[in-house]
Amino acid sequence: MxxxxxxxxxxxxxxxxxxxxxxxxxxxxxxxxxxxxxxxxxxxxxxxxxxxxxxxxxxxxxxxxxxxxxxxxxxxxxxxxxxxxxxxxxxxxxxxxxxxxxxxxxxxxxxxxxxxxxxxxxxxxxxxxxxxxxxxxxxxxxxxxxxxxxxxxxxxxxxxxxxxxxxxxxxxxxxxxxxxxxxxxxxxxxxxxxxxxxxxxxxxxxxxxxxxxxxxxxxxxxxxxxxxxxxxxxxxxxxxxxxxxxxxxxxxxxxxxxxxxxxxxxxxxxxxxxxxxxxxxxxxxxxxxxxxxxAIHADPGLMARSLVVNGLGQRFINEDTYPGRIGVATALQQRNQALIVADQRAVDEAVAAPKGTRMIPPPNWVSDDVAELEAEAGLPQGSLAATLDAYNRSAAAGADPLFHKAAQWLRPLEGPIGIFDVRGQTSGxxxxxxxxxxxxxxxxxxxxxxxxxxxxxxxxxxxxxxxxxxxxxxxxxxxxxxxxxxxxxxx
Ligand SMILES: Cc1cc2nc3c(=O)[nH]c(=O)nc-3n(C[C@H](O)[C@H](O)[C@H](O)COP(=O)(O)OP(=O)(O)OC[C@H]3O[C@@H](n4cnc5c(N)ncnc54)[C@H](O)[C@@H]3O)c2cc1C
Missing domain, CATH: 3.50.50.60 (FAD/NAD(P)-binding domain)
Known part of the structure; x- marks a missing residue:
């Protein structure tokens, strides 16, 4: 400020x-x-x-x-x-x-x-x-x-x-x-x-x-x-x-x-x-x-279709909620650390969806090797892999037992994964x-x-x-x- x-x-x-x-x-x-x-x-x-x-x-x-x-x-x-x-x-x-x-x-x-x-x-x-x-x-x-x-x-x-x-x-x-x-x-x-x-x-x-x-x-x-x-x-x-x-x-x-x-x-x-x-x-x-x-400086449509993880590579909220709730949780509970983890389909759908003024920038890192992404983004080894594995397994079964994201937004992320680094990008x-x-x-x-x-x-x-x-x-x-x-x- x-x-x-x-x-x-x-x-x-x-x-x-x-x-x-x-x-x-x-x-x-x-x-x-x-x-x-x-x-x-x-x-x-x-x-x-x-x-x-x-x-x-x-x-x-x-x-x-x-x-x-x-x-x-x-x-x-x-x-x-x-x-x-x-x-x-x-x-x-x-x-x-x-x-x-x-x-x-x-x-x-x-x-x-x-x-x-x-x-x-x-x-x-x-x-x-x-x-x-x-x-x-x-x-x-x-x-x-x-x-x-x-x-x-x-x-x-x-x-x-x-x-x-x-x-x-x-x-x-x-x-x-x-x-x-x-x-x-x-x-x-x-x-x-x-x-x-x-x-x-x-x-x-x-x-x-x-x-x-x-x-x-x-x-x-x-x-x-x-x-x-x-x-x-x-x-x-x-x-x-x-x-x-x-x-x-x-x-x-x-x-x-x-x-x-x-x-x-x-x-x-x-x-x-x-x-x-x-x-x-x-x-x-x-x-x-x-x-x-x-406010977290990210596109809500992209977040709903993706995973939002903290600095330990872990999810902490249902990504389809009001983006201000994600912002408050990020700033107050996650030391202002949030990263958006998406596949190409999530990005394509978010870009195609009608939206207001917010643009979706290119991801900071993209790879089909999650270990490489963890290293590039500075996440603990194995953390994002574990999050993706758990999310993809439950999403394939149509459930989100941890945070209850609505079925409309649930599906396993596939192919190369991109990370949008929004650490520190909040205002309030x-x-x-x-x-x-x-x-x-x-x-x-x-x-x-x-x-x-x-x-x-x-x-x-x-x-x-x-x-x-x-x-x-x-x-x-x-x-x-x-x-x-x-x-x-x-x-
Ligand atoms: C980009 C942006 C988007 C926003 N979008 C929304 C939204 O969609 N919906 C929503 O509910 N809120 C939104 N907000 C928040 C909202 O605009 C403010 O919280 C709201 O205007 C507060 O109303 P207010 O009357 O208290 O203050 P203001 O509307 O700011 O009015 C206060 C007035 O007091 C004047 N003033 C300040 N100090 C003094 C002084 N010492 N002497 C004399 N005059 C003084 C100021 O110049 C100002 O004109 C947004 C804020 C921003 C920045």
């Missing part, structure tokens, strides 16, 4: 220390990415005057560069139009099973219960979805398909006990350009337009520094820096922190989630954790700061953040709401705790952002 030595004090000012308020609004939103835009729209729809401050010169944040998955379900109109049945109970059961130890179950419950309504709200804001299902494993759909599996719902261990449904909802792109007006852009633009059309003011080039607190400890404003000038902004009803994660604060990453230290971040460098630190200064509790999502972002209520209130270490302080998006712990599905960030950021804005406006 790109490092930046950042340590700006986040100590709050007292209102008495503010000589002049330069601006004011009922609700002040910090950050204008997905959570900020939804919070601003939610607060404005509730009748509050809203000012959003944004560090960069424009709106969008990481969300506008994102692939666009929004994790939604429970029977959305898009799921139905694509022929899938889902229910809030199934969605809750999957999230509880898949998102790891430490999920906030109250958040999961309300998210599952109101997911259909949230989808409808996004559509009402103008987010376009095309009713077409993309049926391949992948990091994203090949074109502008609107729905795909994005969390391992259709793979072991979930598919056996929880009715699988695809929940990766993707805004339709007019002309697919991921990273540049991709699905994330097609989500955030309508949310920003909705917010601005309802009277939200946006103040760009304004970097949040600190909170301002009243004598009773409630939050009543913020201080930002605009072109070197300190600007104090009063919040009559509340402040919503929505400025992203701490992925680009090297010190916090090293302190809390060292597995990501020194690795590229799947975020933007504005995610510096300042808002989180400011909230901690006024007593905020944090949750699961050591958890992260990790932290999942942990401020502990918040389902209405976005920031909770203190006693579990009580800090008056005047709200948060949403990756500044908080959302629905994913120690494992992830694509779409959780845009999903819970927009869902809980809107709720936080409404709650702040209602004070």
């Amino acid at each position: 790109e490092t930046k030595p950042v340590r700006r004090s986040a100590r709050p000012l007292t209102a008495a220390e503010v000589s002049t308020w330069n601006d004011e609004a009922d609700v002040v939103v910090v950050g204008f990415g997905v959570a900020g835009a939804a919070a601003a729209a939610g607060a404005a729809a509730s009748g509050a005057s809203v000012l959003a401050v944004e560090r960069t010169s424009g709106w969008g944040g990481a969300a506008a560069m994102a692939g666009g998955f929004i994790y939604l379900g429970g029977g959305t109109a898009l799921q139905k139009a694509c022929g899938f049945e889902d229910s809030p109970d199934d969605m809750y059961a999957f999230m509880k099973a898949a998102f790891g130890t430490g999920t906030n179950d109250e958040k999961l419950a309300i998210y599952a219960e109101r997911s259909v309504e949230h989808f409808d709200w996004l559509v009402s804001c103008g987010v376009p979805f095309r009713a077409k299902f993309f049926d391949q494993p992948g990091w994203e759909p090949a074109a502008d398909e609107g729905l795909m599996y994005c969390g391992g719902e259709n793979a072991h261990p979930f598919a056996e006990t929880i009715r699988p449904a695809p929940r990766g909802h993707l805004p339709q792109m007019a002309d697919k350009r991921t990273g540049e007006r991709g699905g994330g852009y097609m989500l955030v633009k309508p949310l920003v337009d909705t917010a601005l059309a309802s009277g939200v003011r946006l103040r760009t080039d304004s970097r949040f520094e600190r909170l301002v607190i009243d004598a009773d400890g409630s939050v009543c404003g913020i201080v930002v820096t605009t072109y070197g000038e300190k600007v104090a902004i009063r919040a009559r009803r509340g402040v919503v922190l929505a400025s992203g994660s701490f992925a680009y604060n090297a010190e916090l990453v090293e302190q809390h989630v060292p597995a990501l230290s020194g690795r590229p971040g799947s975020a933007i460098e504005e995610h510096d954790g300042q808002a989180m630190r400011a909230a901690q200064w006024v007593g905020a509790d944090v949750a699961h700061m050591d958890n992260c999502e990790v 972002f932290p999942l942990g953040g401020l502990r918040t209520s389902v209405d976005g209130a920031v909770l203190d270490v006693d579990g009580d709401a800090i008056p005047g302080l709200y948060a949403a998006g990756r500044t908080t712990l959302g629905i994913a705790a120690s494992n992830y599905a694509s779409g959780c960030s845009l999903g819970d950021g927009s869902f809980f952002g809107r709720r936080a804005g409404r709650a702040a406006a209602a004070v």
Whole structure:
């Protein structure tokens, strides 16, 4: 992760220390990415005057560069139009099973219960979805398909006990350009337009520094820096922190989630954790700061058709699951060591399958002598041979007793074997953040709401705790952002 030595004090000012308020609004939103835009729209729809401050010169944040998955379900109109049945109970059961130890179950419950309504709200804001299902494993759909599996719902261990449904909802792109007006852009633009059309003011080039607190400890404003000038902004009803994660604060990453230290971040460098630190200064509790999502830089369609082995030549996961689960298992349990072992047929089929942007490079080594491959790849002698032998024997019998890869992907690997070396090729972002209520209130270490302080998006712990599905960030950021804005406006 790109490092930046950042340590700006986040100590709050007292209102008495503010000589002049330069601006004011009922609700002040910090950050204008997905959570900020939804919070601003939610607060404005509730009748509050809203000012959003944004560090960069424009709106969008990481969300506008994102692939666009929004994790939604429970029977959305898009799921139905694509022929899938889902229910809030199934969605809750999957999230509880898949998102790891430490999920906030109250958040999961309300998210599952109101997911259909949230989808409808996004559509009402103008987010376009095309009713077409993309049926391949992948990091994203090949074109502008609107729905795909994005969390391992259709793979072991979930598919056996929880009715699988695809929940990766993707805004339709007019002309697919991921990273540049991709699905994330097609989500955030309508949310920003909705917010601005309802009277939200946006103040760009304004970097949040600190909170301002009243004598009773409630939050009543913020201080930002605009072109070197300190600007104090009063919040009559509340402040919503929505400025992203701490992925680009090297010190916090090293302190809390060292597995990501020194690795590229799947975020933007504005995610510096300042808002989180400011909230901690006024007593905020944090949750699961050591958890992260990790992307492995490999083609999911190739992995599903191949074996993924660790630095000891051993398999460690079913290769047909959500690639983010493979990434997390690789980074956290396998010391970031993963190699893909494929035959020519696996490569040919993966290349031929429709896919998004990811290309399949040539393998690092190819040979029909496995011992030679082990030596070239630096794997212990006999390790890969044993793995291949066991896999091929059970696959020939139509089974995968170790990791339960689905029958669709099972067959013995034949002929010359190629190895794709993806050791160290991962990137990620932290999942942990401020502990918040389902209405976005920031909770203190006693579990009580800090008056005047709200948060949403990756500044908080959302629905994913120690494992992830694509779409959780845009999903819970927009869902809980809107709720936080409404709650702040209602004070
Ligand atoms: C390439 C890529 C693809 C991704 N694909 C997906 C996907 O398909 N689905 C998904 O759910 N997630 C995806 N993500 C992750 C997702 O984009 C982010 O986790 C999500 O945008 C977080 O939402 P947020 O509102 O918390 O932060 P952001 O959307 O980044 O918004 C935060 C805003 O706050 C601003 N800000 C930061 N610090 C300050 C400050 N001090 N003062 C004022 N403003 C500040 C930032 O400039 C930014 O505009 C992807 C990420 C990347 C990098």
